[in-house]
Amino acid sequence: xxxxxxxxxxxxxxxxxxxxxxxxxxxxEEEARLANIWKSEPGWRGWLSTVDHKTIGLRYLVTAFIFxxxxxxxxxxxxxxxxxxxxxxxxxxxxxxxxxMHGITMIFLYALPILSGFSNYxxxxxxxxxxxxxxxxNALSYWIFLFAGIFMYMSFPLGLAPNAGWFNYxxxxxxxxxxxxxxxxxxxxxVLLGISTTVGSVNFVVTLFRMxxxxxxxxxxxxxxxGTLAASVANLMxxxxxxxxxxxxxxxxxFGTQFFDVANGGKPLLxxxxxxxxxxxWVYAIVLPAMGIVSDALPTFCRRPLVGYTAVxxxxxxxxxxxxLVWMHHMFATGLPTVSLSLFGAASMAISIPxxxxxxAWIATIWTGRPVFQTPFLFFAGFVILFVxxxxxGVMVAAISLNWQLNETYFVVAHLHYVLLGINVFPxxxxxxxxxxxxxxxxxxxKLGKWNFWVMFIGFNLGFFPMHIAGLLGMPxxxxxxxxxxxxxxxxxxxSIGSFILAIGILLFIINVIISxxxxxxxxxxxxxxxxxxxxxxxxxxxxxxxxxxxxxxxxPLWEDRLEEEGARRSNLAEGYILMKGHETLSxxxxxxxxxxxxxxxxxxxxxxxxxxxxSLLFLGLLLHWWIFTGLMATASCIALIIWMxxxxxxxxxxxxxxxxxxxxxx
Amino acid sequence: xxxxxxxxxxxxxxxxxxxxxxxxxxxxxxxGALFGYLLFVYFYLATQTDEQWPPEGxxxxxxxxxxxxxxxxxxxxxxxSERCIRLRQINRSIGIMMLAIIxxxxxxxxxxxxxxxxxxxxxxxxxxxxxxxxxxxxLCHVIVGIVVLMLLLIWLSLGYFDDKRHAAVTIGGVYWHFxxxxxLFVFTTLYLSPYL
Numbered sequence: 001x002x003x004x005x006x007x008x009x010x011x012x013x014x015x016x017x018x019x020x021x022x023x024x025x026x027x028x029e030e031e032a033r034l035a036n037i038w039k040s041e042p043g044w045r046g047w048l049s050t051v052d053h054k055t056i057g058l059r060y061l062v063t064a065f066i067f068x069x070x071x072x073x074x075x076x077x078x079x080x081x082x083x084x085x086x087x088x089x090x091x092x093x094x095x096x097x098x099x100x101m102h103g104i105t106m107i108f109l110y111a112l113p114i115l116s117g118f119s120n121y122x123x124x125x126x127x128x129x130x131x132x133x134x135x136x137x138n139a140l141s142y143w144i145f146l147f148a149g150i151f152m153y154m155s156f157p158l159g160l161a162p163n164a165g166w167f168n169y170x171x172x173x174x175x176x177x178x179x180x181x182x183x184x185x186x187x188x189x190x191v192l193l194g195i196s197t198t199v200g201s202v203n204f205v206v207t208l209f210r211m212x213x214x215x216x217x218x219x220x221x222x223x224x225x226x227g228t229l230a231a232s233v234a235n236l237m238x239x240x241x242x243x244x245x246x247x248x249x250x251x252x253x254x255f256g257t258q259f260f261d262v263a264n265g266g267k268p269l270l271x272x273x274x275x276x277x278x279x280x281x282w283v284y285a286i287v288l289p290a291m292g293i294v295s296d297a298l299p300t301f302c303r304r305p306l307v308g309y310t311a312v313x314x315x316x317x318x319x320x321x322x323x324x325l326v327w328m329h330h331m332f333a334t335g336l337p338t339v340s341l342s343l344f345g346a347a348s349m350a351i352s353i354p355x356x357x358x359x360x361a362w363i364a365t366i367w368t369g370r371p372v373f374q375t376p377f378l379f380f381a382g383f384v385i386l387f388v389x390x391x392x393x394g395v396m397v398a399a400i401s402l403n404w405q406l407n408e409t410y411f412v413v414a415h416l417h418y419v420l421l422g423i424n425v426f427p428x429x430x431x432x433x434x435x436x437x438x439x440x441x442x443x444x445x446x447k448l449g450k451w452n453f454w455v456m457f458i459g460f461n462l463g464f465f466p467m468h469i470a471g472l473l474g475m476p477x478x479x480x481x482x483x484x485x486x487x488x489x490x491x492x493x494x495x496s497i498g499s500f501i502l503a504i505g506i507l508l509f510i511i512n513v514i515i516s517x518x519x520x521x522x523x524x525x526x527x528x529x530x531x532x533x534x535x536x537x538x539x540x541x542x543x544x545x546x547x548x549x550x551x552x553x554x555x556x557p558l559w560e561d562r563l564e565e566e567g568a569r570r571s572n573l574a575e576g577y578i579l580m581k582g583h584e585t586l587s588x589x590x591x592x593x594x595x596x597x598x599x600x601x602x603x604x605x606x607x608x609x610x611x612x613x614x615x616s617l618l619f620l621g622l623l624l625h626w627w628i629f630t631g632l633m634a635t636a637s638c639i640a641l642i643i644w645m646x647x648x649x650x651x652x653x654x655x656x657x658x659x660x661x662x663x664x665x666x667x
Numbered sequence: 668x669x670x671x672x673x674x675x676x677x678x679x680x681x682x683x684x685x686x687x688x689x690x691x692x693x694x695x696x697x698x699g700a701l702f703g704y705l706l707f708v709y710f711y712l713a714t715q716t717d718e719q720w721p722p723e724g725x726x727x728x729x730x731x732x733x734x735x736x737x738x739x740x741x742x743x744x745x746x747x748s749e750r751c752i753r754l755r756q757i758n759r760s761i762g763i764m765m766l767a768i769i770x771x772x773x774x775x776x777x778x779x780x781x782x783x784x785x786x787x788x789x790x791x792x793x794x795x796x797x798x799x800x801x802x803x804x805x806l807c808h809v810i811v812g813i814v815v816l817m818l819l820l821i822w823l824s825l826g827y828f829d830d831k832r833h834a835a836v837t838i839g840g841v842y843w844h845f846x847x848x849x850x851l852f853v854f855t856t857l858y859l860s861p862y863l
Contacts, residue, residue: 014678015832016676016677018673018675018676133686133690201693201697202694205689206689210686236693236697237697240701240704241700243701257789257796258790258793259708259712259797264792264793265715265716270711273707274708277704587684595676596684597677597684598677598678598679600679600680647680647822651679651680652832653679653832653834654822654827654828655826655829
């Protein structure tokens with residue numbers, strides 16, 4: 001009897017307990033114990049097996065930035081070719097591969113992954129948690145992204161890169177007109193990348209709803225979190241469309257199915273539907289988190305909270321919802337029925353309403369604040385201007401009659417670069433200036449930073465504004481050269497000069513990063529005097545993030561003393577749940593963030609790396625028609641996944657040993 | 668301060684409070700979307716085709732209907748198996764899980780026979796491309812589901828789960844229910860909609 005009682009108690013302690021409250025200031029015994037629990041192994045072992053969201057976030061940032069540079073170099077080659085009429089720097093086929101890889105790289109390998117980098121690094125810090133909901137999935141998501149990027153570049157050195165544009169319309173990308181491996185590399189690479197994006201999105205959604213600090217009700221989360229949530233939900237709903245489209249295309253090309261085969265009843269427009277059902281929500285997925293960066297960081301430099309938090313949060317979600325209903329505006333010139341055109345044209349214009357809500361909120365924040373003109377502020381303010389210009393040209397091309405005039409001209413190229421560079425690259429660079437001290441413990445150079453901004457801003461506008469004019473003059477996109485009699489000479493020359501100035505701006509940024517990494521001023525925990533949780537810990541943050549899980553009472557926990565009335569509830573960052581019997585963090589309820597469960601988080605593991613590697617090799621097998629190899633890799637990834645999923649006692653996923661062994665009989 | 672309540676909290680993967688339960692639902696949403704797009708492709712092409720649709724005329728319903736019932740019964744068994752764990756009847760739970768797996772395998776066998784009885788193949792015509800791709804996607808999901816159920820069976824037999832701790836069964840179970848539910852849509856589309 002006594003024994004069974006003890007077993008019973010042990011089981012209880014293992015599966016249920018009152019979380020300990022306490023303090024763990026730097027240097028205390030508790031803090032040392034936490035640091036020991038959460039540290040990664042040194043050397044290559046830790047490098048391959050780490051599941052620390054901060055490491056993974058930085059890897060995402062660096063990898064995506066390298067892809068930005070590769071895509072940028074491709075753009076410069078394109079601009080060198082187009083600087084003057086009748087140039088022969090590039091052959092037509094080379095030009096096709098370069099503009100295709102430029103699009104693929106920027107849209108798929110840079111724009112979302114860089115934002116995933118910010119979100120991976122920042123989410124747990126913003127939400128008051130010690131990790132993401134699925135740390136190993138997080139690592140898997142990174143590894144597959146890296147391998148998918150390498151995969152899509154595999155055929156580039158052979159001169160066989162994808163060459164049908166990033167949206168890859170059939171029949172040009174079909175088996176008849178495109179016989180090499182070019183498109184197959186793209187198709188399989190996109191399915192592979194889709195896995196990475198999907199598991200990443202699952203992680204973000206579950207993290208938001210389950211991993212917030214107690215008291216951080218849903219109406220207190222930072223806008224970056226809203227933006228990434230919107231992007232992740234959109235990805236979950238729409239990535240299958242593009243993965244399926246590419247898979248069907250690959251089947252058409254390799255096995256002779258007839259989905260897009262006109263001669264046998266297939267429909268090329270089916271491709272466009274599937275691609276843009278994904279493609280347009282994706283456009284919002286790669287800007288909403290960046291808009292979130294601005295909504296969260298701009299107020300720091302205006303010395304006041306964001307104006308209209310609720311309106312901006314709702315606008316973020318509204319943009320995403322309407323974003324599901326606008327895909328056909330990429331297909332206005334394909335002969336769709338007038339009813340669909342009107343409906344989708346109207347929806348596309350309606351997007352400008354939530355966008356305007358956000359813009360006015362930013363302007364009001366600057367207007368009613370006391371702006372501090374530091375480098376991040378310049379990038380964020382520049383972003384607002386570019387967003388307005390890109391938004392206006394967006395409303396123009398949403399008008400069907402004008403769209404028919406401007407379709408497939410440089411006007412569209414100008415529009416999409418204004419929105420993508422304006423709403424993605426500028427906030428991203430500003431965001432790196434802003435969080436660099438948190439990432440590295442050092443400040444970036446302010447003087448070089450201002451040069452960096454102005455060179456980029458002038459270069460960008462000089463490069464892309466004349467493209468509007470080129471488009472109005474009728475210059476079609478994707479032509480490898482043009483005759484000087486077309487009257488496009490000067491706009492193209494100015495564009496090319498601007499693009500090289502922009503490149504110098506990016507170069508200044510890289511120089512600043514390198515110099516600051518080595519010689520930057522040491523950063524305190526909160527160098528900008530900002531309001532949100534990530535600035536409450538040392539720079540760079542400790543492995544465990546929060547020594548105690550804080551209790552949050554407002555949207556700006558570090559500004560409460562200045563903003564809140566006497567006697568209002570305050571956040572408590574010094575005292576909270578300690579949770580240090582292994583990798584532990586607190587899980588709270590989805591809406592009102594009340595403590596629900598003590599989560600046992602998995603420690604470092606090699607399985608994500610191996611699953612990622614094996615799955616990528618599986619895709620290589622598919623590409624090369626090595627069927628036996630493919631089968632082996634499929635089996636191996638299954639085994640690796642089973643090892644990954646095996647229930648563990650340390651994670652409290654199964655009973656304490658043997659208490660429920662079936663041989664002991666049912667009770 | 669009310670956020671610092673002193674009540675006991677579950678530790679680790681506690682049933683529907685676990686992260687995995689939320690994760691599998693996110694997976695179901697994205698997989699559900701995948702099947703949604705597959706059926707979209709079917710209807711998009713079906714409404715615009717000039718071919719005989721389906722090529723063999725109206726499909727015979729007897730075998731697929733029986734197969735549908737097999738799959739649904741297997742879903743019920745998985746549900747019953749989890750219930751037995753909660754009632755602390757581990758041995759019965761193991762037996763029922765085995766039956767569920769056998770029924771799942773039966774579904775695969777019947778489906779493969781269906782395939783071999785078709786007069787057309789994947790590449791014969793547009794309908795063949797659609798039919799084999801859609802049912803192929805579903806069959807892959809069934810096979811993955813069977814592997815998941817087998818793992819659950821192994822873990823149950825190893826005595827890993829009891830009435831308090833069996834999140835894996837809850838999570839794996841709901842995936843199996845999803846695979847079965849999505850078949851109803853595939854079945855309706857491929858077998859019933861031509862009768863309309």
